[in-house]
Amino acid sequence: MFKKSLDSIFRTWLAGLVALLPLALTLALIGWVISLLNRFIGPESIVGRVFAALGHPFADSRLAAYLLGTLLLAVALYPLGLAVRSSLKRPLTRLIDLTLRRLPLIGGLYNMADRFVGLLDQKEEADIAAMSPVWCFFGGDGVAVLALMPNPEPIELDGRTYCAVLVPTAPVPIGGGLLYVPTDWVRPANIGVDKLTAIYVSMGITPPPALRRAVADADTAQQD
Template sequence: MSASPAPGPSLGQRLQRLFLTGLLTLLPLWLTWVVVKFLFVLLGDLGKPLVEPALHGIAQRNPQTFGWLVEPWVLNAIALVATLLVILLAGWLARRVIGQTLLRWFEAMVARIPLASTIYGSARKLLDILQTKPDGTQRVVLVDFPHTEMKSIGFVTRVIREAGTGRELAAVYVPTTPNPTSGYLEIVPVEKITPTDWTVDQAMSFIISGGAVAPDTIPFSPPQRDAGNSTG
């Protein structure tokens, strides 16, 4: 008498497999949509004050022909295009003498406003730091979080010293996934950070993609330091 065949997966198991397969298929698309939507909404909101009054004026003068200009999706699309054009224009001007002169004039004007000068100056310094190579300390590092067996990607913004002991401390900005513009700041002893050979672009791709886009290797443990090199 032949043995009966093993029973196949149940309906619930098949549905579970299909669900997981579909989830893993759609997750990268969803992540891309979240990041792109965030950028488009942000850029569109920036451009609305530039185009909304003009579009409303055109629509009011000839509502039958141009009434569609004040539809929300049309308004958002035109605002997005306007913002992109302004960004491209700013980039073009920044490479010209007249643009650099205007930027210095704007920075001088902002410097007279107490709160605005602090925010603008801090943001300007952070962007300048991330675009240049650091002296003596690798820019992209790993820091312990939430414990020593787990790490987070961070950017060293500067190295300071502890009062009294003179020990080197690194100010590390740790961005969050998938929006690297939000994050937190940690002050970490230099000997506790793990330097990497990643560029800022590679680190940003790693963060935004949730770890899916990354080089094949990365150091995990801090480098060993000689006892004679430690600060007393």
């Protein structure tokens, strides 16, 4: 009788934990994002000091100067958006091409950031088709990994062709590893980048669509 009572209490407690866990994980993820933003654009960051310098002539308090500087920058983005959407877009793009894109290291970083922002903004000039989710079957028929192929062009290593794939991390897929795997290990996932992101953010709770063997074999035959 006593054992059954303890078992009932434990099951009830476990049900409460399971009910609270999604909310706790959501709050933890939100807290992590806020702390990350505070680290990079908070009052103590380099960007935050720039914001504070913009607002310093109008406010004495450091926090008030930071908030005012942030507000001034946010307001300044509107005329910049008008310029981008108007006929000035092409001259601005040409100016960036003649300056930032030609710098050896900064140009590469800017191109990478521009492609990533283009994916988020769904811009036509962002090569979305070139960055496609794929399945990687290690060993040819072993462990399956859902990854992102940044470039469909294979490279040759020691007489064998390889593809570059990015393997994200869960639950925040903004990092990961760059791997070069044999081309015959790779299959199209037939999903979008948003679906891949949702799968990693959910830590696998959101299942990916099934990959049919017939489709995989047909893709292999086309490549051959």
